[in-house]
Amino acid sequence: MKFRSVFDIIGPVMIGPSSSHTAGAARIGKMARQLFGRQPKWAKVYLYGSFAKTYQGHGTDVAIIGGLLDYDTFDDRIKDAFHFAKEAGMEVEFIEEEGSSDHPNTARIKIGDDEGDFELVGISIGGGKAEITELNGFELRLSGGSPAILVMHNDRYGAIASVTKVLAEKEINVGHMEVVRKEQGKDAMMVIETDQVIPDEVMQRLSTCDHILQVVTIAE
Amino acid sequence: MFRSVSELIQITEDKNISISEVMIQQEIEESGKTRDQIYSEMERNLDVMEKAVEDGLKGVQSRSGLTGGDAVLINNYRENKKTLSGDLILDVVSKAVSTNEVNAAMGTICATPTAGSAGCVPGVLFGIKDRLNPTREEMVRFLFTAGAFGQVIANNASISGAAGGCQAEVGSAAGMASAAAVEMAGGTPDQSAQAMAITLKNMLGLVCDPVAGLVEVPCVKRNAMGSSQAIVSADLALAGVTSRIPCDEVIGAMYQIGQKMSSTLKETAEGGLAATPTGKALAAKIFGSAAE
Numbered sequence: 001m002k003f004r005s006v007f008d009i010i011g012p013v014m015i016g017p018s019s020s021h022t023a024g025a026a027r028i029g030k031m032a033r034q035l036f037g038r039q040p041k042w043a044k045v046y047l048y049g050s051f052a053k054t055y056q057g058h059g060t061d062v063a064i065i066g067g068l069l070d071y072d073t074f075d076d077r078i079k080d081a082f083h084f085a086k087e088a089g090m091e092v093e094f095i096e097e098e099g100s101s102d103h104p105n106t107a108r109i110k111i112g113d114d115e116g117d118f119e120l121v122g123i124s125i126g127g128g129k130a131e132i133t134e135l136n137g138f139e140l141r142l143s144g145g146s147p148a149i150l151v152m153h154n155d156r157y158g159a160i161a162s163v164t165k166v167l168a169e170k171e172i173n174v175g176h177m178e179v180v181r182k183e184q185g186k187d188a189m190m191v192i193e194t195d196q197v198i199p200d201e202v203m204q205r206l207s208t209c210d211h212i213l214q215v216v217t218i219a220e
Numbered sequence: 221m222f223r224s225v226s227e228l229i230q231i232t233e234d235k236n237i238s239i240s241e242v243m244i245q246q247e248i249e250e251s252g253k254t255r256d257q258i259y260s261e262m263e264r265n266l267d268v269m270e271k272a273v274e275d276g277l278k279g280v281q282s283r284s285g286l287t288g289g290d291a292v293l294i295n296n297y298r299e300n301k302k303t304l305s306g307d308l309i310l311d312v313v314s315k316a317v318s319t320n321e322v323n324a325a326m327g328t329i330c331a332t333p334t335a336g337s338a339g340c341v342p343g344v345l346f347g348i349k350d351r352l353n354p355t356r357e358e359m360v361r362f363l364f365t366a367g368a369f370g371q372v373i374a375n376n377a378s379i380s381g382a383a384g385g386c387q388a389e390v391g392s393a394a395g396m397a398s399a400a401a402v403e404m405a406g407g408t409p410d411q412s413a414q415a416m417a418i419t420l421k422n423m424l425g426l427v428c429d430p431v432a433g434l435v436e437v438p439c440v441k442r443n444a445m446g447s448s449q450a451i452v453s454a455d456l457a458l459a460g461v462t463s464r465i466p467c468d469e470v471i472g473a474m475y476q477i478g479q480k481m482s483s484t485l486k487e488t489a490e491g492g493l494a495a496t497p498t499g500k501a502l503a504a505k506i507f508g509s510a511a512e
Contacts, residue, residue: 001221001375006247007261009333009370009379009396010341010363013268016323017282017435019335020382054433054489057284057506059326074268079326104382104488126380127334 024124029067276318316343339443381428384478391423429492
């Protein structure tokens with residue numbers, strides 16, 4: 001049973017015209033913004049497949065920018081997102097990619113500022129639902145349907161236990177978890193989907209755990 | 221959790237409650253939210269639909285220029301001329317078109333079940349409002365009933381044009397609207413299922429072939445026709461007409477047809493109307509000028 005809520009059918013409330021090309025795109029942009037943790041100064045957006053072919057007519061461009069400005073799928077300001085991006089001091093560039101991608105509606109978003117940068121790949125899977133499939137070079141699957149914590153860490157024993165111990169103490173339940181690494185003993189990442197939104201205090205404690213490099217969170 | 225229309229109808233009979241009530245009770249159980257929270261969330265969706273209908277009837281234009289203004293034309297004609305199909309049907313149709321024109325113009329809508337098919341449910345709901353004089357609560361319940369049928373389709377077939385063609389989008393939306401209209405008019409749960417089956421049977425095989433890949437041509441007018449079919453089917457069911465093929469089997473047929481449909485006819489803008497000489501010329505014009 002993929003569809004369990006009546007609001008998957010009657011909803012979401014969104015800016016038109018397309019649940020996949022507009023609402024889903026806005027959600028990918030917003031997940032990028034949340035994971036980066038602050039307003040980026042620049043963004044390069046690479047579009048693939050149907051996104052590349054039809055983004056202007058569908059407003060996929062303004063939807064992604066709206067997401068990067070932390071707007072929801074139903075925010076009127078999406079229509080004038082280019083204007084609001086300028087006001088927020090964010091430079092945006094769209095690149096239409098010729099190559100194919102696994103999914104027809106794929107966007108690769110690179111964002112950054114003077115302090116750092118960040119990259120993710122998102123896909124829009126229909127009805128306004130979106131997933132993240134790659135993050136800073138790590139392959140993963142993140143729906144954004146529930147709150148999540150992403151933990152960049154060194155691939156060492158005890159790293160996972162130190163994180164889950166904090167969550168257990170704070171009575172935060174894990175719904176889904178995966179651990180990915182690029183190479184044995186090097187950089188790794190934990191993706192932890194939880195039932196509750198993660199309080200700041202927990203985020204701070206997680207960032208001081210052994211072998212942890214960086215911790216970010218995303219709330220629906 | 222009900223998995224089929226027959227299970228849904230069985231629950232209404234066992235518990236002696238309406239379809240909307242089954243949906244509300246299931247949502248409480250699945251989400252852990254209170255009845256008040258769920259009701260408020262649906263009422264907010266209703267408010268969004270009402271505003272979209274009103275906005276479109278004032279006249280809107282899409283970014284591409286392909287759609288906009290037809291809701292105003294239909295409504296003026298309805299109010300000032302001797303129409304053929306009658307006042308109620310054209311009221312329904314103008315409100316469905318209005319919603320989809322607002323959607324194409326990047327206005328705010330509620331996907332029911334998708335953005336491209338967002339006109340059918342509110343078109344029918346606000347079009348029959350003057351005839352049936354429902355309370356606000358009955359209007360919110362209309363959406364729960366529509367959602368219950370949509371959920372069965374989504375879990376057994378599809379509500380995505382890319383996966384099942386337009387039959388899965390406007391077909392589902394029109395079927396959902398007809399079932400909900402029957403409940404609002406005082407019909408039985410079984411009559412709702414009959415209306416849904418009759419509507420969906422007449423949408424089987426409908427392909428998704430949007431010109432230039434945009435949710436405009438033919439999507440807006442397909443919502444006009446979908447919503448009018450929903451009204452006629454609801455009347456048939458209320459008159460006691462039944463579908464020889466049960467609703468769940470019609471949904472199964474829709475799934476099978478969607479599987480066999482060529483991918484050129486499933487939201488890729490490579491076949492059907494999108495591939496006509498005029499369809500291709502419009503696409504070239506839109507993307508040529510938009511790229512400047």
